[in-house]
Amino acid sequence: MAILMWTRQLENGLERMDATHREFVEHYNLVADALKGGDRDAFLGAYDAFVAHTEAHFAQENRWMEAVDFPACHRGEHERVLAVLRDIRKRVANGDMFLARRLVEELPMWFDGHTNGMDAALAFHLQSVGYDVETGTFKPKAEGEGCGESSGGCACATLTATPEAAAHG
Ligand SMILES: [Fe+2]
Ligand SMILES: [Fe+2]
Secondary structure, eight states, X not given: OOSSOOOGGGOOSOHHHHXXXXXXXXXXXXXXXXXXXXXXXXXXXXXXXXXXXXXXXXXXXXXXXXXTTOOTHHHHHHHHHHHHHHHHHHHHHTTOOHHHHHXXXXXXXXXXXXXXXXXXXXXXXHHHTTEETXXXXXXXXXXXXXXXXXXXXXXXXXXXXXXXXXXXX
């Protein structure tokens, strides 16, 4: 039985990101099912596939963040989570399932928070600076539209009463 369900509430409106997140949900459910099945080798098979997918998932977002100078805290969170996943892999291989069970319990909540927090902010930023994740390029903008390509997570608002404005006025 699936513990984590894909719902529209998890969508961030960025197709490639949402597709990767749907795959995350599928992988997670295979891991949760394998845990219930109680066979350690079957669990490790599902777990390794989940970790490999999560590495690619995070690397994809990290590349997008680099392209648009996004704040580093999101990348740091990815690294922390991967460190936990790798540590748990070692424990399971040594016969210790305790943290694996905790992880399977906690991941749905973590995923919901991460997807609706850091990932939603990234999706919004990529779209607001016109970065096309499919081509890795910035869409040409109309004159005066949007803020700079490297605004780094700012809210697109800035003062216009600058010395340069005074010099021209
Ligand atoms: Fe994500
Ligand atoms: Fe993320």
